[in-house]
Amino acid sequence: MMFFIIIFTQMILPVLFVIWFHVSEFKGRANFILQFLCTATFIGYTWVVGAQSWSSILIGFVIVLAFVLSVSTKIRRLPKKWGFRIESGWKDITFVITQSLILILFLPIVLFGLMGYSIDGSSDKSAIDLNFPLDQGVYIVGHGGSNPLINYHNVHDIQTYALDISKLNFLGIRALGIYPSELDKYAIFGDNLYSPCDGKILKVDKGYEDLEPPKRGEGHPAGNHVVVQCEDAEITLAHMKENSIVVDTLDTVEVGDLLGKVGNSGNTTEPHLHIHAAKDGKGIPVTFNNRFLVRNSIVWK
Numbered sequence: 372m373m374f375f376i377i378i379f380t381q382m383i384l385p386v387l388f389v390i391w392f393h394v395s396e397f398k399g400r401a402n403f404i405l406q407f408l409c410t411a412t413f414i415g416y417t418w419v420v421g422a423q424s425w426s427s428i429l430i431g432f433v434i435v436l437a438f439v440l441s442v443s444t445k446i447r448r449l450p451k452k453w454g455f456r457i458e459s460g461w462k463d464i465t466f467v468i469t470q471s472l473i474l475i476l477f478l479p480i481v482l483f484g485l486m487g488y489s490i491d492g493s494s495d496k497s498a499i500d501l502n503f504p505l506d507q508g509v510y511i512v513g514h515g516g517s518n519p520l521i522n523y524h525n526v527h528d529i530q531t532y533a534l535d536i537s538k539l540n541f542l543g544i545r546a547l548g549i550y551p552s553e554l555d556k557y558a559i560f561g562d563n564l565y566s567p568c569d570g571k572i573l574k575v576d577k578g579y580e581d582l583e584p585p586k587r588g589e590g591h592p593a594g595n596h597v598v599v600q601c602e603d604a605e606i607t608l609a610h611m612k613e614n615s616i617v618v619d620t621l622d623t624v625e626v627g628d629l630l631g632k633v634g635n636s637g638n639t640t641e642p643h644l645h646i647h648a649a650k651d652g653k654g655i656p657v658t659f660n661n662r663f664l665v666r667n668s669i670v671w672k
């Protein structure tokens with residue numbers, strides 16, 4: 372059910388909006404501006420709040436490209452008149468009302484989501500910069516950012532700026548299939564996980580099995596995990612693969628040293644990397660190579 376809602380909002384609706392924009396004949400510039408804003412806002416919603424890794428980021432790019440091309444042809448044939456032109460009566464009035472409602476509904480959601488792109492929006496600005504811990508493909512952030520609309524961790528004290536990271540396959544999706552139970556259908560499963568800093572291993576917890584989605588290990592939320600001391604922060608890397616952890620407590624590590632592999636242990640919906648930083652029991656923002664990653668951010672390695 373959730374999948375169909377995602378496909379509908381991420382693919383079908385934006386495609387229909389672009390087609391609607393393209394076939395519209397604008398009688399006044401205000402009509403053009405309203406429909407442009409309505410279409411751009413809805414496409415923006417699929418990128419800021421939506422989950423591109425579920426519906427294929429490649430299709431996401433095609434939709435943006437189609438809209439840009441359509442705008443560039445329409446803008447050359449704009450009418451001279453600025454105001455709203457409502458000539459065919461109720462049909463035009465219905466369009467204007469529908470587009471205004473879409474804008475009123477979605478624009479605040481997109482703007483609120485965009486506020487989560489900034490670390491400065493938070494009270495604690497002492498971010499730690501880390502090295503991205505994966506290096507075998509194209510990774511995408513599922514949850515990340517500084518507000519709960521784009522990062523569900525945000526409401527948990529220690530995980531305020533936690534990130535959930537998936538990997539994209541050749542189709543631009545995080546898994547082969549809708550929500551497969553086979554772990555190796557998830558692009559990220561089994562990828563090497565490296566130390567994000569020069570530091571020390573503070574904790575290793577292992578011995579948990581990798582669960583087949585949608586099974587979740589609720590008794591031990593982090594599953595197999597490692598805590599690395601980076602400067603004065605503690606970095607937790609969770610849901611690692613069973614029997615993959617190659618470091619021990621009190622080991623010294625250098626940036627890029629292998630820690631283990633990405634798995635699906637603990638309380639997790641599917642294979643992914645969960646990573647967060649904490650200082651004195653409070654979550655602090657993380658940047659990777661000076662980038663603050665948010666939902667749908669891409670890291671190409």
Ligand SMILES: [Zn+2]
Nearest residue numbers: 533534535645
């Ligand atoms: Zn998480």
